[in-house]
Amino acid sequence: MTWTETLRTGWAAIRTHVMRSTLTVLGILIGIAAVILTVGLGLGTQKDVSDQISALGSDLLIVRPGSSTDSSGMRGGFGSGTTLTRADAEALASPVNAPDIAGVAAEKSTGASLEAGETNWSTQVVGTTPEWLDVRGRTVAQGSFFTADDEASGAAVVVLGPETAEELFGTTRVVGQTVTVDGTDLQVVGVLAAEGASGESDLDDVAVVPMSTAADTLVGGADRNAVSTIYVQAASSDRLSAAYQEAEQLLLNLHGIDDPDAADFTINSQDALVSTATAVYRTLTVLLTGIAALSLLVGGIGVMNIMLVSVTERTREIGLRKALGAPPWAIRRQFLVEAGVLGLAGGVLGAVLGIVGARVLPGLLDTTVVVSGAAVAGSVLVALVIGLVFGVYPATRAARLAPIDALRAE
């Protein structure tokens, strides 16, 4: 019996039971589509996150107070505490102390409610210096950023993120308007260009004020010199690790700490953030894909079930074919081909559904779905293999039937 004969016979058998075959194929189809979509979603999210983080610049170091490796229990954890000051930032900015550092911007940030007329909007208020614009790689779309003079004099000015401006005024053309924060009126001098969301915060929803203004009128408190984050820009990407060492050494000296493990600050690079975020999403993707793969397993069991039914139903046919001269391997191959065709059909249709889903989903969920050719080809292949693997047992059973018993079956 040739392959064409076998395929023709298998196809005829599948067509004889359209409903049953369709349901079996559906089991595989759903599994394959789910795998393609979860892998696509995972890859898409990873890509989004790394794109967003990389957009901040690969030459950036982020210094935060506290230590994530703290063991004494006395200091605040990562991101908290008041151990970083404006003096630290000024020392880091010195080209003598740290030749590989090109720019430094300290941030003193707090959540606050902004008011404009009847409208109010809660957002993050960031007190910083004019270097912030360069170091964070931002541009101003309307008006201008505040100046060093504004910073020195504690001028009551603010630069809004485009989303903040939109929320407060319904437009981004707001230069010259006034917003009120904690009873202090601030004049809008500029609006930032849109940037999008990063892994940790919405870069477009922010209010930037001079550091002195923030310290004097907004954040206040005892520790007016404490800052929450210092952004350090290396002179270039390949001098990032040199900048890292200079920053670490300088801050250890300034803080009078000998043991780097006891540092009261933490320095992160964008790369570290990217790899952390990517690792998180990869784990998530693997987990979800595992669940999707389970449904594929269930689909495979469906194929096996239907093939066993088929063998039982066609026992007499098997007996007859054997009587007419079909050797066991021909019977086995016939049922394997049938199971393989079911699996393959599920794989191809599932891939089509997955690709269609990958086109539709981003619009609905506002996410990126990356469907790679390799994932699609791999899934179709997996579906075929599942069909064949789960077909082995039924096919072997068919091949082993004794012709006399099979002929007598009712």
Added chain:
Amino acid sequence: MAELTLPLPAARPAATPEPVIELTGVRKTYRTGTVEFEALRGVDLRIDAGEYVAVMGPSGSGKSTLMNVLGCLDVATQGTYRLAGEDVGELDETDLADIRNRRIGFVFQQFHLLPSLSAWRNVELPLVYGHVPAAERRARAVAAMERVGLGDRLDNRPGELSGGQQQRVAVARALVGEPALLLADEPTGNLDSVSTRDVLALFDELHAQGRTIVLITHEEDVARRAQRVVRVFDGLVRTDGDPR
């Protein structure tokens, strides 16, 4: 095309007939758990080319077991069986399938046609497993269908044919591979009297053309059509001779 048309040759029995079937001391024992049952208890039987033999016997006599052994559907526990000169005792499943394919044409009581295939597709099945090219299969299947008088029913499904016609399709399928032996198991058991006459007339014709036919039956008037009757009783051949 001439060499493809079936009724072959009236290959008349030669002066010294060749044995098609030679059973020597054949025993067949079935074992269910600890209970042993001896269905055949030492059968000797020789059937020559061109003979038309009826095998008779009450149920439980070992008649069906004999038929299974003769058809290479089952293997004897002891003794030898030579089919057309070939010892089939030591063969495995694959080789037995090949022997059945080349040497034996089966006709069953329940016809055993595949309902999803057209008549000629059913007839060509043995050739499919015999690795005959597609074009030749079609030609030989059509010739066999014409031989049994159903040349106008090639594309009908078994469900669209009468019982007698279905059994004639089955005979065509048994003939298509030019086997040495035509083995019919109660071929008229499911047929009315008209169809029975039809099918038996067909066997008479085939016999007249020199085919070797073994027919298993329990009906005396069917057995009378044969040239020789073998009666099986308690796993042994009791009488062997002229039916009349």
